[in-house]
Amino acid sequence: MKNKLKEILTDRNSEGQWFAETKDIIFYFPLPKLTDNLYRVTIGGLLHILLYLNTIQNYVLKLAHMVQEVRYFSEFSPFDVYILDMKDVTLFHILRYPVSILTAIRDFGLIAYRVQFKSGHFINSPVYLDILIAIVKLILKPKIFKRIHVHRNGVGNLYDFVPQSLLPNEYGGNAGPLRELWEQWIKKIEDNREWFRRQENMRTDECQRPKKEKKSFISLM
Template sequence: MASTATLIQPSGELWKKIREELNEDVNTRAQDLAAIKEWLRKQPHLPDEWEDACLMTFLRGCSFSLEKCKKKLDMYFTMRAACPEFFANRDVTRPELMDLLNRAQGPTLPGLTPQGRRVTIARALDKNLDTNQLNDVFKLAMMIGDVRLREEVEGIAGDVYVLDASILMPSHLAKISPAVLKKFFICIQEAYPVKLKEIHVINASPLVDVVFNIVKPFLKEKMKKRVFFHADVQCLQDYIPKEILPVEFGGNGCSLEDVNKAWMKKLEEYSPWFKQQEALKANEAMRPGKPTNYDELFGIDGSFRQLSID
């Protein structure tokens, strides 16, 4: 059972191809890592140290640009302080999170596409799912994201997300909070080392257009071009091989149900780690120069403020 949440790592030719794509030089990556660790120690407002595996995932996600990596890390720890609704109380055994995991699924699949990309599929199973639970939905998504910071030990060529909109109801729209969405998209685009290659929305209805119009202002230009809408599940096979797609989505990979259960178990095993990670966040009182103004950062009208990094 546990194997369905084990992320299969690239090897052989694919591994070599991904190294090139990530701009990763096996001979110099140790000194890049050392440089980032030294930089982190010198930032009075950031944690003094963090796990090598997580830092390496950031370097890869930033194509080994040290400047870009510093900016992302600063933003990552800033968001951890700014959004306790996403980053605190990350114990998957809490009743509200258990309830959510039984009514919705959003696991990352174990395999890789031929290009070396990782696929995550999200769908709700219960049309009475309350959109007030969005904070917890995003919390779970970032818990999986944080586990992957540790477990993507070889690096991947990017991420593909599949969102199943089949149970989207008109009643859901009234409760969608643009403020929550904006925070989430700042996290994903500015604070996580994710190379988002494609987002596929399946079972798209006219309601999906309405939701997309709410989300669109929070997406970077290049991201808007990477969102594809499909009326049904068949079209997915043009993008994702059948071997990877779960049986519920017309593929012959493992069942999404099984992968979801395995991730629930994995998140539970990670509970002590999540608890320990809570202390790792930016301390604005110690930030050199001007502290981050959260209102400015999340202002629904203002564009994302760029953090200045020395």
């Protein structure tokens, strides 16, 4: 996976310029408390209106993946819930993520990390989000796709799935100010700088991967 997605899975240096810029553009972090069912809720979105993406889309995914890795080796919850705030997300932003990238995100969670995906929620969703949803439907199994919910007006009925009290203050909860929660996770990433450095050269040697055996007509009889 690292060999295929070098832009996202390598050069994860929290002292780099990309890190300083990206952490001020997005937020993406697990909420402090679990639900009563022991679900871990992760929330993400834009901190301000972003008129361009260009190469920043790879940095967004890189930083989000770093958060996930720190979370997985520091604590583990059996079930995951994801909330993506689509406020200030434009059609141009959505079109910057091709099917190949969306498939990679799926593989990270459902295959590499064996995430037990309980539900995903798009809040403050614009109409053009339907383009992304149509693509997601193509790459997910039907039973997984049914767990995705689009909330058009604000948070919609999000509280039916996630206890309101668990959410950041900005979303009607009392977990604390969003930016303070995000800064706590930025510090966790910075504190694990050496761990990410050691991971940099760890990757699969594709030369050692066994080649798939080609079955002859006789062997199939």
